[in-house]
Amino acid sequence: MPANLPPQYYELEREYKAERDPREKLRLAQELLRMMPKHKGTANLQADMKTKISKHRKTIEGGEKSHGTRQAPAHDHIEKEGAGQVILIGPPNSGKSSLLDSLSHAKPLVADYPYTTREPLAGMMQYETVQIQLIDTPPISTESFEGFLSSLIRNADRVVLVADLSTDSMVGDLKTVTDLLEEKRIILKPEVTDDPEDARFSYKKTIICAHKEYDDEDGVRYSTLKKQYGDFVIAPTSILDDESLDGFRKAVFEALDIMRVYTKPVGHEADFHDPIILLIGGSVEQAATHLHKDFSQKLKFAKIWGEGKFDGQRVQRDFVLSDGDIIEFHT
Ligand SMILES: Nc1nc2c(ncn2[C@@H]2O[C@H](COP(=O)(O)OP(=O)(O)OP(=O)(O)O)[C@@H](O)[C@H]2O)c(=O)[nH]1
Ligand SMILES: [Mg+2]
Secondary structure, three states: OOOOOOHHHHHHHHHHHHOOOHHHHHHHHHHHHHHOOOOHHHHHHHHHHHHHHHHHHHHHHHHHHOOOOOOOOOOOOOOOOEOOEEEEEOOOOOOHHHHHHHHOOOOOOOOOOOOOOOOOEEEEEEEOOEEEEEEEOOOOEOOEOOOOHHHHHHHOOEEEEEEEOOOOOHHHHHHHHHHHHHHOOEEEEOOOOOOOOOOOOEEEEEEEEEEOHHHOHHHHHHHHHHHHOOOOOEEEEOOOOHHHHHHHHHHHHHHOOEEEEEEOOOOOOOOOOOOEEEEOOOEHHHHHHHHOHHHHHHOOEEEEEOOOOOOOEEEOOOOEOOOOOEEEEEO
16 A cells, blocks of 8 residues: 655655754654554554654653763753743844843843854743743854754744844844744744644744844834834833833733733632733633642632622633632632
8 A cells, every 4th residue: 555645744754864953853753753644554654653753752861861971961952930931032142142131130141242142041030920931042143053942942932033223234134043943944923823834834923022222223123123024023122221121021921822810718818929820711720720630620619809800709610810810719
């Protein structure tokens, strides 16, 4: 029985064979298996690919666990922390490290020459009551594209593309970044859906940071950016302007499409320090499950305080919550 594989399969298989990064190789192998039509004619191929997937997994785990020998730290994966992981990417010298420096306690190297950052660095950014993880990265240009960047970007919840408003090469530099990402099958989009247009690509929800805004005399470059990237959320920033940095925090939070729900034990005040983070549209049941799986089963009803509700309004488990709601569970 012929395998009857689609042409995209062979295209992806070529990329798979050429790929050197083990995580990316694993991802491509999984994608190839997914693309394979599932019938008798592909049974051997399927088995073969499953073995390869298992081998790639072992290589990655082996690399992570290997002790005794000193290994370079793996840069292609950063453990997620906080309410979301957001990666700062962009052309050389655009101000990615300065942003992380101004928005977190991390201490990245900042310098007035390009190619300063060689390794990714994470820091936590506070936005009101939540912590969001930011990752600073090495620059992307025709001269340099670190192999680990693709995995880091794919794994992040959101992307911030940092545009440098102090330079005339802004538009060209950004295009270089998006072109190089496309070669790695990563597409930056203002909005993404659960249903990818083309399964071979990774579509990443992105906002644009219009950085060094004070160096854009008469706002010409900002207008150009607006024209070229009008569908994206654009946050103008400068490390010299705290208000602009607050605007950036808010834009990043909103881009994550998450909300905060505060819990209130019966007879006590609400706890505003450690909100439950849910995706927008989350229900009372999801909030309960977030606390504990069993807890949701025991739940009889909840009382809610928040905008557009009566204080202490009694609601059922399928009630959809909003950002900032206070919830009191009754079991
Ligand atoms: N005027 C102005 N300069 C800034 C701003 N933010 C950063 N810079 C300067 O821009 C230069 C580059 O900053 P970095 O933060 O090192 O830039 P980067 O994007 O991390 O650079 P690479 O790691 O080399 O890609 C430094 O001289 C910073 O002081 C800003 O808001 N306004
Ligand atoms: Mg840097």
